[in-house]
Amino acid sequence: MSKKKISLLIKARYIITDPSVEPVENEAVAVDKDKIIEIGPANKLLERYEPLKILDRTNALLMPGLINAHTHVPMTLFRGLADDLPLKKWLEEYIFPAESKLTPEKVALGTELACAEMIRSGTTSFVDMYIFEDHVAEVVDKVGLRAWIGEGLFDFPTPAFPSGYEALNETKRLYDKWRDHPRITVTVTPHTPYTCDEELLKAAIKHAEDNGLILHIHVSETQWEFNEIKFKRGLTPVQYLETLGLLRDNSIFAHCVVLEEQDIELLYRHKVKVAHCPESNLKLASGIAPIKELLLKGVDIFLGTDGAASNNDLDMFGEMDVAAKLQKGISNDPTVLPAAKVLEMATSGAAKCLGRDDLGTITPGSLADIITVELDKPHLFPCHNPISLIVYSVSKSDVRDVIVGGRILMEDKKLVTINEEDLFERVSRILPKL
Ligand SMILES: [Zn+2]
Structure with missing residues (x-):
């Protein structure tokens, strides 16, 4: 035979x-x-x-291969550019000004650098949110990794688009361009509940729902954000997003550091997927996400590095080690987040969060x-x-x-x-x- x-x-x-x-x-x-x-x-x-x-x-x-739940790959260019600062100051005084000078060529170069780093450190898939994402996708196509990409939506102009609505139009174009690609999936990525107004968030969720797309957003990353939304809306960020219909089983909420008990209940009830980025949260002193409580409730969590400007690497092995030890340390309980559970959050569990049973x-x-x-x-x-x-x-x-x-x-x-x-x-x- x-x-x-x-x-x-x-x-x-x-x-x-x-x-x-x-x-x-x-x-x-x-x-x-x-x-x-x-x-x-x-x-x-x-x-x-x-x-x-x-x-x-x-x-x-x-x-x-490891799956990185949340990152901004072109930010490898800003690795070590500004460290040891609070998130708001870091973003507004260093990162946003540096980003204002970005071009498609720079984004492509930062992406290629990130891809080299990710391949070397065993990451085969990543979930990205940035600007000029078409150029991220082009590099991914060329180097062979697997990625979920989304053009960042903001209320203010970016070097890529003058408004969030034009960035949303780009999302539509990206979807048409990449929909049949075997390794690239387009997502809808409003930046945060405080950098996108209610109308833009509603338009984003409509586009995600009409096309069955994942919606990926930063939520409750810092106490400042939590207080700001509470002051403006009288609700926590999670509760506010629920009123807009953003809580769904196809939504990825990055960070979820500052949560009330009712927020955890809502995340669970709507099957929202949480992208946990412990090293970035630690480095920006944003706090520590209540992973023990989220897991006890049954919320699906996967693990991400965030961008290389706030981490300062895209190393998922390091992230797993920190994630496991951090939750044990803050809960005085060494049985929390055992090794197999952490590895699941970077492999099979991550694939489940992305709705993929073939990964x-x-x-x-x-x-x-x-x-x-x-x-x-x-x-x-x-x-x-x-x-x-x-x-x-x-x-x-x-x-x-x-x-x-x-x-x-x-x-x-x-x-x-x-x-x-x-x-x-x-x-x-x-x-x-x-
Ligand atoms: Zn992020």
Whole structure:
């Protein structure tokens, strides 16, 4: 009997198929085109399949690629530009002025830099909100990552559009342009409940509902925002957004740091997805989101880095480690956010938040978004528990291979779709113009 030709077979020491189940040992993953087709002992798979390529990673751990729930990728250009400031001052005195000089070319360069960083640190999908997002999408298309992108809507002009309504028109155009792309999904992204007025928010939600799109917005990030909305509307930000119809199972609320008990109930009742960004909230001293309480209620949460200007990296391994320890620390309870739950918030649970059952696990039929992590290093030995190792011991530089939709984006630590030397040079050239 002739063997079936497949595109790729990866042998691994451990395979984390899904954080909620025991990892398998000494098996292999068969990939054909963009999908995972089978998992099993390599010799058995090789009896039936003829792979065009074999990656022997018998000293490595294989797992689903990480999903970054909330970021602004072009902001890598502003990494370290202004640190150690309160959010409002940081935004209004440093970030907004720097952003006012942005151009499509700068956005594309910042995006490519972010993509190089994300691939190197094992992120295969990210959810983005920024300006000139068409240029983010163009780079994503070229480098091979998977992304949810949305043009930021604001009451005030941005370098991209004179008004939020024109940015919403751009959202419509982006949707038509990218709707059939296998890796790019367009979302509707009003910036916050205090930078978008009621009418703009209503127009955004209408567009999201008419087209079945995800709506992605920052909500209750700081005490200042909470007080401001309460003063103007007599309601908390979450309650105010409920009156506008923004609470829905297709909405992503980034941050949710300052919440009242009733807000948690509302988020749960409307199945809103919360993008938790602990490092950014810590660095801007915005506070700590009540993740323990949200999880107890049953709210779906996934994990994001936020932009590189407030983090200052896009490292999801670091984010998982901080997320797990932070909730334990503030609740005096080491059982809160166990490693498997945190890993779920960056893989299978994140895919669920995005409404995707074909992502976030290593399962036959799923899209082949896969990473491998080297294990033969002192800080990763011994391996009593692969999931604990991933959350508490692995660093971004331990990632060895990255595959998205069956396409190898990094092989043995070498980027395939990005020339880093050339990229650094192109970014350096625009730095004086920032
Ligand atoms: Zn953000």
